[in-house]
Amino acid sequence: MNKRSLAELQGHCLTEISVQTHYENCAAQGIDYGTSFQCITELYGGADESLGLVRLSDTLQLETKQYRLHPALLDSCLQVSNAAITIEATYLPFAVEQLRLYQGEAKAVWSYAKLRESAAVETGQAMSLQFDITLFSELGDLVAEISGLTLRQAQIGQRLRTDWLYQLAWQPSALPRQSPFSDKRGAWLIVPPSDYKVSNLIIANALADLLRTKGETVVISEELGVMREPYRGVIYWGLDNVETGHALSPQNAPDATLQFSTHALTVVQQLIKAGHKPNLWFITQNSLDDREQTTDASTVYHLPSTSLWGLGRTIMWEHPELNCRCIDLDAATSAETVFNTIWYADNENQIRLHDGQRQVARLARYVEEKLK
DSSP states (O other): OOHHHHHHHHHHOOEEOOHHHHHHHHHHTTOOOOGGGOOEEEEEEOSSEEEEEEEOOHHHHTTGGGOSSOHHHHHHHHHGGGGGOOSSSOEEEEEOSEEEEOOOSOSEEEEEEEEEEEEEOTTSOEEEEEEEEEEEOTTSOEEEEEEEEEEEEOOTTOOOOOTTOEEEEEEEOOOOSSOTTTTSOOEEEEEOOTTOOGGGGHHHHHHHHHHHTTTOEEEEOOOGGGGGSOOSEEEEEOOOSOOTTOOBOTTTHHHHHHHHHHHHHHHHHHHHHHTOOOEEEEEEESTTOGGGOOSOTTOBOSHHHHHHHHHHHHHHHHOGGGOOEEEEEOTTOOHHHHHHHHHTOOSOOEEEEETTEEEEEEEEEOOOOOOO
16 A cells, blocks of 8 residues: 555545544444544545544553554544445444554554445345455555454344343351361451551451450551461451541542552562461451442542452462452441351351341342333
8 A cells, every 4th residue: 555545545435424423323323432432533435435534532642652553543443444334234343354564553544444245144134244444644654454354233222132141149158167267276467457547446356355265366456567477367457447428539539549458468468478378358348338339420439448359359369378258347247247257267258247147259140120
């Protein structure tokens, strides 16, 4: 492809198409592109062919060094093929035979789409279409060639198939009768977050007393130096300072969450560095309570302690020797309930203590909610 061929292609595609109308038509067909993926700035149509100028926004242009071909740029280049489709149907990219890339880090390209062939079904309606797409710079230099782009017709309005979907469900589970810690005495460490409130340690102190009734030694400390001692159990008391019914603002939530999770991560790193293999517990409160969720973008509930669940789930896979478990309490959970859950631990590693029940995480088939 050269400068002359660019001028030739521009001569083939003479019908100007409104970019705004293009995206409105896409939305009407059920394809609602976000702002970042609306990169077409000029669009022209011809006979079974189309041509569009695709340009990344100033913000996305800062990301081009991270990719050979920016995803938003590539997606918008494929969108140009829609202008060459005359059939009243919705088509989506399905497959590509070959992609050849000649230049990287492009910020703006011309995308030329040529309809190659269509596959007809018994009704005579085209169910799939094939395009060859060529990308070149504004100066006419060849950037990439996409051969055999297959678009398949989407069945808009067809009922969503949900028989292969699963969702997280919390199911009641009784405690075992035998404790894994009753065979011998040991030491426990309870670690509060670095900016803890004294009121958040009321249950933690009561939990420590209950452990001591079993002959256990318990230390409550946020000092990382104590991590050098071997413990049979380390409990990170991750109750954040967000009170029930109150919320963080979007402005301070990120910093609060980062500080909270970084302290917890440092504790875990110290344990790994010391070579100990304790039973690690992350305790949170109302971090999984759907009743405290909101659609109001101005409020964020319990985001700091919720981050511990993400950290804990990662540790479960990357450091199984720590036997990491996450427990989420509701406001009515007593110290005795927490103690029983820890002392009579089993293999469950994601536990909710809500509404007076011990609930464990399970995958359940997705149930589509009926519209009211």
